[in-house]
Amino acid sequence: MRYTRRKTRVVRIGNIKIGGDNKIAIQSMCNAPTKDAKKTIRQIQSLQEAGCDIVRVAVPDRESLAALAMIKKQASIPIVADIHFDYRLAIEAAKIVDKIRINPGNIGGEEKFIQVLEAAKESSIPVRIGVNTGSLEKDLLQKHGKTAEAVVLSASRALMIAEKIDFRDIVVSLKSSDVLDTINSYRMFSERFDYPLHIGVTEAGPLPIGAVKSAVGIGTLLAEGIGDTLRVSLTEDPVEEVYIAKEILQGLGLYPGRVFVSCPTCGRTSPNIIKIAKEIEAKTRDIRKPIKIAVMGCEVNGPGEARDADIGIAFSKEKAFLFEKGKIVRSINPKQAVNVVLEEIKKLNL
Ligand code: SF4
DSSP states (O other): OOOOOOOOOOEEETTEEESTTSOOEEEEEOOSOTTSHHHHHHHHHHHHHHTOSEEEEEOOSHHHHHHHHHHHHHOSSOEEEEEOSOHHHHHHHTTTSSEEEEOGGGTTSHHHHHHHHHHHHHTTOOEEEEEEGGGOOHHHHHHHOSSHHHHHHHHHHHHHHHHHTTOOOEEEEEEOSSHHHHHHHHHHHHHHOOSOBEEOOTTOOSTTHHHHHHHHHHHHHHHTTOOSEEEOOOSSOHHHHHHHHHHHHHHTTOSOSEEEEEOOOOTTOOSOHHHHHHHHHHHTTTOOSOEEEEEEOSTTTHHHHHHHSSEEEEEOSSOEEEEETTEEEEEEOGGGHHHHHHHHHHHTTO
16 A cells, blocks of 8 residues: 555644645653743753654643743744633733644633634644544534544534634644544544644553554554644653654654564574563664664574664574674674674664
8 A cells, every 4th residue: 555645734833844745743742840941841852852843831820821931942843832721821822832732622612712813823823723522512522422523523613713714724633532533533534624633542541552552543544644743642751652653653654763673582582582672672762864673583584684674683592693784794692782783873873
């Protein structure tokens, strides 16, 4: 199957563009308290180092709003203010950040929603209309329940209001904690609208279940060409969200970073492959340029996979063989495997 991206409108968020043919951006959300600007800035830096393109911060109160200016000044990736219930916070935040995320279902009605959109227009920033099955309008819930149809209808209502005031600088998300509902909502929406989509399975849980649910939901949509930005929502350190997001994109050939291959281990495995593979994987996560690394446990499939990698290692009973670009370079002591592989990768200056 060839990957064909759905055509969406292009929206600028700070210094990056999403939608159209622009790269699929990775988002995450700080869990440091926004009112603690220093802590939030440190977390944004860690997220950026991990590969995060856009970061969202919660703005639940005036103290958080007061910290936004300092956070925005220090951050070199776009900042999105996440606001619920109090439309006045959204109006103020629009003067500071690169994007506002609101849920029209809890911002206080049409008039207040319009005021937020007008504020965004004034600052030339986009708004993410984030519909969530947890906060759908009562009439939609009564008629359709927590279904994909209800989610898409809720988003359609918000879009009609925005279009009435000629505001189209919009990104849409349609979140549910149910993977199939999530997939169906985005599919349905994509057939009707061309607004760029922020995709993800909300409240996916801690690792590993959150990663699995996200990979199924986000991966299915991406494979169908749906999705312009994504977030993996985990009950974890948000840096993990970025690593999982990169792996999902990588699995579909949509991220130009490291490809990591290691064998599943079996009764033939001689050294401690699990420990070795985990260590090499963890220490090469931040590589952003294309490289394929293989760590293989024995001579059955080892040489074949290691040969296909840029840097590969295949173990035998007493030795390990280092491969580079398809050729055996030398045999090494298995105890030195991690260090040797990491040194060879370092020499490539990635
Ligand atoms: Fe088993 Fe060898 Fe395959 Fe690893 S590479 S799973 S050790 S047969």
